[in-house]
Amino acid sequence: MSIIVGVSAHYHDAACCIIKDGKLIAAAEEERFSKVKHDSSIPTGAFRYCLREANATIDDVDCIAYYEDPYKKASRQIATNVLDLLQNPKRRFRIDPARPERDIRQSLGFNGRIEYVDHHLSHAASAFFYSGFADAALLTVDGVGEWATTTYGRGADAHIELFEEVSFPDSLGLLYSTITAYLGFDVNDAEYKVMGLAPYGRPLYVEQMRRLLDVNERGQYRLNMEYFDFLNGERMYSERLPELFGAAPREAESELGVFHKDLAASLQRTLEDILLEKARYLHDAVPVENLCMAGGVALNCVANGRIQREGPFARLFVQPAASDAGGSLGAAAVAHTRLTGRRPELKALPHVYLGPAYSxxxxxxxxxxxxxxxxxxxxxxxxxxxxxxxxxxxxxxxxxxxxxxxxxxxxxxxxxxxxxxxxxxxxxxxxxxxxxxxxxxxxxxxxxxxxxxxxxxxxxxxxxxxxxxxxxxxxxxxxxxxxxxxxxxxxxxxxxxxxxxxxxxxxxxxxxxxxxxxxxxxxxxxxxxxxxxxxxxxxxxxxxxxxxxxxxxxxxxxxxxxxxxxxxxxxxxxxxxxxxxxxxxxxxxxxx
CATH class of the missing domain: 3.90.870.20 (Carbamoyltransferase, C-terminal domain)
Incomplete structure (x- = not known):
């Protein structure tokens, strides 16, 4: 019998899952236990629950799989924050690649094997291994993992290959979050509000929106960084963005006008068009019938609908917990393949009722x-x-x-x-x-x-x-x-x-x-x-x-x-x- 625990933590939407002999037994987000929305801390409450649900003790666990490589992530944090770290030396203590192992050892009390799984591999695996597909093309899109922001891959049986990526700071997720902030909503939380606002407007600013990035051949694209300021850590956009759209940023909780609705519609249309274009490229590279998607951008259900209807793939599976929470599932699945040489059970995820019940x-x-x-x-x-x-x-x-x-x-x-x-x-x-x-x-x-x-x-x-x-x-x-x-x-x-x-x-x-x-x-x-x-x-x-x-x-x-x-x-x-x-x-x- 093998028991593997998957953990995502230390960014947002911390979560834990447990796989027993290749079968997903339980999964839960830490926010439900701590009552802190999007809780990023090591998921102690979810971990204890998963062990109870699997009728296991910590000594039964063969491996804990962590959903990213903390040292690769640290390299990106250092490389892209050098000036800030020189000006604010105390911030260097926030870069701590040893923290995941320390928390797993001390907070979870686990002394066994730890497997680290790259962030976008965790995303891709969280979709592919729970899709029920024997083979599939894989598309993951989010804000950023270690360095990758978009990856293209293929999955077959127990094997996943990610053959191309777009790297930070170029990111469709960060593009969407930048306009989210410009519209007065919280980033990394309220992007779905922009999606819901979009149908109230007209996509009148698509031409300006397209100036924010260059869409290149194959899977590549680049942000036009003169419009963005998130590398400096103060806000998402530069002064050039309001100049481009001819309007000041919206104040949070203020009235939403016609311009805000039209801008949301323009952003949504731009995202959908780019995702469709990249899905067609991926199909050319991996000409199969099935597509699996994960990453925070995959929660954009309007874009998913267009990919399903207009895209080249016959079938689409999106990981229901497509954000970082679902990375725990993918990390556990990859660890299972590493330890056993086999994929988790070839079965479509029948439901996501994986949390606690009460008598x-x-x-x-x-x-x-x-x-x-x-x-x-x-x-x-x-x-x-x-x-x-x-x-x-x-x-x-x-x-x-x-x-x-x-x-x-x-x-x-x-x-x-x-x-x-x-x-x-x-x-x-x-x-x-x-x-x-x-x-x-x-x-x-x-x-x-x-x-x-x-x-x-x-x-x-x-x-x-x-x-x-x-x-x-x-x-x-x-x-x-x-x-x-x-x-x-x-x-x-x-x-x-x-x-x-x-x-x-x-x-x-x-x-x-x-x-x-x-x-x-x-x-x-x-x-x-x-x-x-x-x-x-x-x-x-x-x-x-x-x-x-x-x-x-x-x-x-x-x-x-x-x-x-x-x-x-x-x-x-x-x-x-x-x-x-x-x-x-x-x-x-x-x-x-």
Missing amino acids: NAEIRQTVRAIFPDTSIVDCTERPEELIAQTAQRLADGKVIGWFQGRMEFGPRALGSRSIIADPRRPEMRDRINALVKMREAFRPFAPAVLEDKAAEHFELDHPSPFMLETCQVISPLSLPAITHVDGSARVQTVSEQSNPRFHALLAEFDRLTGCPILLNTSFNMRGDAIVLDPVDAVWCFVVSDIDALVIGDYIVDRGFKLETWNKLKEIFTARAAKKRVAPESVNVYTFL
């Missing part, structure tokens, strides 16, 4: 300690009643916090830690945005749909279980709460095999309403990580405007005395203030 006993203890019995519906002996009552509440216009089974791995809520609602109600999108998610009104919500009925409502001819591509809404139903301004939606298809309880809820809602679709968004408040455990779920329920909490086999309604509710809100809000500090705005990548 009804644990859930009952939490809800009964906090809520009066009169507000709790106990369905432990009649699970079909739980589905029926939840579907009826949804049909009645209720917003539901849905906490079931094992937590999802990756950034998307996929029916395990979700907020769900009726997508047919025009007011639902604004209500959830304003009162539950407390986020920008322009951002769309996603639909979850029964897999066997998806093609009746969306321009989609294949399963899309991980919510990683967009397509047009073609439904005969009016679905204003999940249809974006351009008529698109980011679809999750749900099968009975992948999530039986969520599938049953969708089927019952379809029986009641004739609509096999639910609005599905992540179960969290703005600035928080997605909920992990019953206490997190109760907190989010109490301080938000959610109408009911469906947690395990229990339903909790907001039906009890107002003064009791207000007292609970006061207690949980105080608890939240202690556990969280509001994140500061981030306007530049941190490369040290």
Whole structure:
């Protein structure tokens, strides 16, 4: 028996996974345990969970695989920060290639073998080895790894070859982050907001956008560095960028104007066009039917949709945790091939429900300690009643916090830690945005749909279980709460095999309403990580405007005395203030 642990840490989205005899057993991001959004610290909470889920001890672990080469990364940090380090000598202590091993030894308590896997190899492996493809072309695109920012490769059986790369500072990820900062959003976090804003505008600035980089032959491109300033560590763009677009940078949280929407549309179009061009080059070099993608840019589901529809590959697999969190999966898979000579099991990732689950006993203890019995519906002996009552509440216009089974791995809520609602109600999108998610009104919500009925409502001819591509809404139903301004939606298809309880809820809602679709968004408040455990779920329920909490086999309604509710809100809000500090705005990548 072989047990391999994969770890990503020390940049953002730290995570841990465990592979047992080539099978992925568990995976989780550290932010869910620490409650620090995008937590980058060594994933001690996730590590302990993975060992428990695999029924293993630290002595059973054959190897811990780390998702990048810390010495190659240090060479880039030193080479590109020499002036800054000379002017600020204390910053040199932030360059510490020995830190990963030290943290693995001291914080995780592991004394065995450590394998280091290059960052983009970890990304590529995280897609290829979990795609179910025997062979594939591989495309990874992010901000930066050690030196690589984009890599092209091929995978066959247990072997991966990365045959070309684009190197730092030339980076499509950093291009996108630069415009994200210029538009007043946080870098390395809010790029998805720019993607969501883009359909509100027109791509009027594509010509100017193309001046920001030169797209060369083969897989290469170069940023025009006179428009960028991220190497100096103060901000992403130089003064030349506002001159190019003829407008000052937007202040964070200020009103979004026509210019901002048009600029977002121009950036999105530029990214899509370049990715399509490079996908065609990759197909010429690796003429197979399958493409695997990973890296933070691969979370751009609009671009993925275009690559799927217009690109040369017949099939596309995008790693559901495409950012650095997923690098833990790839590192573990590569270590498995090094130790055993075999690839992990040749099987498509069936789902990402890889995190902790909680028993009804644990859930009952939490809800009964906090809520009066009169507000709790106990369905432990009649699970079909739980589905029926939840579907009826949804049909009645209720917003539901849905906490079931094992937590999802990756950034998307996929029916395990979700907020769900009726997508047919025009007011639902604004209500959830304003009162539950407390986020920008322009951002769309996603639909979850029964897999066997998806093609009746969306321009989609294949399963899309991980919510990683967009397509047009073609439904005969009016679905204003999940249809974006351009008529698109980011679809999750749900099968009975992948999530039986969520599938049953969708089927019952379809029986009641004739609509096999639910609005599905992540179960969290703005600035928080997605909920992990019953206490997190109760907190989010109490301080938000959610109408009911469906947690395990229990339903909790907001039906009890107002003064009791207000007292609970006061207690949980105080608890939240202690556990969280509001994140500061981030306007530049941190490369040290």
